[in-house]
Amino acid sequence: MAETRHTKLLIVGSGPAGYTAGVYAARAMLEPVLIQGIEPGGQLTTTTEVENWPGDTEVQGPDLMVRMEAHARAMGCEIIGDIVTELDLSKRPFTAQTDSGMVWTADAVVLATGARAKWLGLTSEEKFKGFGVSACATCDGFFYRGQEIVVVGGGNTAVEEALFLTNFASKVTLIHRRNELRAEKILQERLLNHPKIEPMWFHTLEEVTGTDNPLGVEGVKVKNVNTGEVTEIPAKGVFIAIGHAPASELVKDQLETHMGGYVKVEPGSTRTSIPGVFAAGDLTDHIYRQAVTSAGMGCMAALDAEKFLAEHEVPADAHPTPSAAE
The missing domain is CATH 3.50.50.60 (FAD/NAD(P)-binding domain)
Structure with a gap:
């Protein structure tokens, strides 16, 4: 009824x-x-x-x-x-x-x-959402003044967020599974020439690491898609920018x-x-x-x-x- x-x-x-x-x-x-x-x-x-x-x-x-x-x-x-x-x-x-x-x-x-926001689906990503993991640079970038942060993605969203985050961060590492970006050429040029941004080509985010009490991000583990080698990167913030x-x-x-x-x-x-x-x-x-x-x-x-x-x-x-x- x-x-x-x-x-x-x-x-x-x-x-x-x-x-x-x-x-x-x-x-x-x-x-x-x-x-x-x-x-x-x-x-x-x-x-x-x-x-x-x-x-x-x-x-x-x-x-x-x-x-x-x-x-x-x-x-x-x-x-x-x-x-x-x-x-x-x-x-x-x-x-x-x-x-x-x-x-x-x-x-x-x-x-x-x-x-x-589209997410990667990692357990550690879910754990730290709102506590160092974000999908909005304009919302949360301000909290990472002087810190090292990571951006995941390779399209316009990722490049725009990485460039925006250089206003606050001491260093931005862009993690992308390929060796070329899908973003507009002018954005790519700005990113590749920016002194604060370091791209990591052929890498995927495997895990977000951090503390439990208080809950907070301390770094990430990334994997080389060609060799399988895992690298740890220090970071206080992780921005998922895959659209x-x-x-x-x-x-x-x-x-x-x-x-x-x-x-x-x-x-x-x-x-x-x-x-x-x-x-x-x-x-x-x-x-x-x-x-x-x-x-x-x-x-x-x-x-x-x-x-x-x-x-x-x-x-x-x-x-x-x-x-x-x-």
């Missing part, structure tokens, strides 16, 4: 984009419903100190997301601890099936499911995407290829990927949705009534 409920605006996802959309939509009297998803709070819940959120010199990532959730609730956004498993955008009202069995219908949808994957599984066959799965929006807006469906945050942003830009897009999405709903008002008697359906 599945209960069906209707909302004017359904927000899918609960990072800075989702919660900000909830704040703005609630203030616009849209009575939004936000479904949090598999990782309430998004990527910020896996970080520790955040020093680039305006208004907070330093704040813990999880604490910031607790505050955002509380703010959205206080404004009147209904927040549901559930996971959307299917989303039908073929006709309005749009329909969402959830893990709990609930069925939601909505006149408009804001997608804020975010993106996930991000947008969480677009729900909509990849329904909405126009680009750049490897990011939902495409009209320039200067959050409108997707389906009227009434809006996308915000890391799900659509393959360039900036910051909490503050995600929050800004969440605001835009709520305002875009408000305008759309005003122009496409649905008579109250046309909405499905709450029911218990087979």
Whole structure:
């Protein structure tokens, strides 16, 4: 038996984009419903100190997301601890099936499911995540002033992160399994000519080493893919830079995407290829990927949705009534 409920605006996802959309939509009297998803709070819940959120010199990532959730609730956004498993955008009202069995219908949808950093899958990598292992140089590079650090990868992401980290680190070692980079030529040239960066060609990261009490990174073990020889490198920080994957599984066959799965929006807006469906945050942003830009897009999405709903008002008697359906 599945209960069906209707909302004017359904927000899918609960990072800075989702919660900000909830704040703005609630203030616009849209009575939004936000479904949090598999990782309430998004990527910020896996970080520790955040020093680039305006208004907070330093704040813990999880604490910031607790505050955002509380703010959205206080404004009147209904927040549901559930996971959307299917989303039908073929006709309005749009329909969402959830893990709990609930069925939601909505006149408009804001997608804020975010993106996930790609990881190597090492046990030691998982152990030190947030304690020396990171996937965001602009988030965490500041903490490694004067330290030796390691970057893993060979594409634009890795090269850009390595170059950025030279602003803080005394030395950056770039670990890459090949002897040539996939990054743009101009970035390669800058990296190869930088005095602080030392590439280690034909190597893979085998293990992150460190202390347990307190938890912290002290170095890495890397393996030469040709000889099998293992080398230990001292490092206080390890940045995994092998790309991000947008969480677009729900909509990849329904909405126009680009750049490897990011939902495409009209320039200067959050409108997707389906009227009434809006996308915000890391799900659509393959360039900036910051909490503050995600929050800004969440605001835009709520305002875009408000305008759309005003122009496409649905008579109250046309909405499905709450029911218990087979």
